Amino acid sequence: MDTTSLKVFLTVAKAGxxxxxAKExxxxxxxxxxRIKQLESDLGTQLFYRHSKGVTPSQAGKTLIDYANRILHLLDETKKAVQDSPFPRGSxxxxxxxxxxAVRLPPALAKYHKQFPEVNLSLKTGPTEQLVEAVLQYELDGAFVAGPIEHPELTQQPILKEDLVLVTDPLNENGIDNVREMLRKPILVFRQGCSYRSRLEAWLRLEGLLPxxxxxxGSLEAILGCVMSGFGITLLPRSVVKDLQSSNSLSCYPLPNDFGKVTTIFIHRNDLFITSALKKFIEMVKASDTVKLKEGTTG
Structure with missing residues (x-):
């Protein structure tokens, strides 16, 4: 059993x-x-059930998925630890x-790239639920998500506080008191797993409102464009729309504190080796004027 066989096994398990x-x-x-047959021979058990549509991991296969991820992660962490240096480099x-x-990270990303050009920094966007799963599966070193996240395998640290506001077109003059009128328009949201969407849906349920x-x-730009055209309404951090609000391109209405306050956190696995590259990035983001966490601020 070698690392290549484990990588092949995981790829097959994911592709089904x-x-x-093989193409991937x-x-x-x-x-x-x-490779799969050799693994099954080495372990003395069947790892996949074969069927007309492909393969499905057996119970033993499901167990191996967890261990294979951990083995490959440990090898990767070992390489990172051995190769780490005081001056950030690597990936x-x-x-x-x-x-x-879109709003908080660009200044920090630009500064980091300029200061540490030897670091290959990649950024993947997505809803909170998807990002949490990607961190747990070792696909990401860490992620900025909406907190709190309670999971025994994750470490989290607060980065910034945000005010969430209901966003509608500038011609709307009904205000939050007449939210039923606003709900005649479609609710525009990111796909399932978005924490802001979950908060909006929870608030609507509490108020007995049905959109x-x-x-x-799939993108922030598409949502904002449709809202500004008067097509629908959405829920976003005030920081995202404050410039558009100032230019009278949008109107914003606050939600009650239980739903309208959220802290963005940075999460990573407990067993992650924090390289100097990652440590410096987190420090730079937290020090950025656009993301400083101040008690009582409105984002």
Whole structure:
């Protein structure tokens, strides 16, 4: 059992199909099949159930997925620890909510790249739920998500506080007192797993309000464009829309504190080796004027 075989196994388990895994790995299909059979022989158990649509991990296969991820992660962490140096270098993979990436991170990212050009820093955006899972599965070193996140395998630290506001077009003059009138328009949200969407839905349920229509979007720009055109309403951090509000392109209405206050946190696995590159990045983000956490501020 070697690391290549474990990587092949994990790719097959994720793809659910040997031919798809072979294409992803740039292997011939027979090589992938041979690797899986050898693993099954070494471990003395069946790792996959074969069927017409592909393969499904057996119970033993599901167990191996967890251990294989941990083994490969430990090897990667060992390499990072041995190669780490006081001056940041290497690779850092970060996840972030769309709104944080659009408004809060750009200044820090630009400064970090200029100061530490030897670091290959990658950024992946997505909803909180998806980012948490990616961190747990060792796909990301860490991520900026909406807190709190309670998980025994994760460490979290607060980064900034945000005020969430209901956002509508500038022609709307009804205000939050007539939210039923505003709900005649579609609710525009990110896909499932977005913490802001969950808060909006929870608040609407508490108020006994039912939106006419809920529409999912893949980008912040698309949501803002539709809101400004008068097509719908959404819930976003005030920091994201404050400039548009100042220019009378949007109107904003606060929510009650139980739903309208949220802290953005940075999460990483407890067993993550914090390289100098990652440590400096976190320090730089926290020191940025756009993300400083101040008690009682409104983001």
């Amino acid at each position: 199909n040997i031919s798809k895994a 790995l740039n292997f011939v299909q027979s090589n992938v099949t041979a 850092v993979s970060i996840g972030s909510m769309e709104t944080t990436a 006419v229509q809920v529409m999912e979007f």
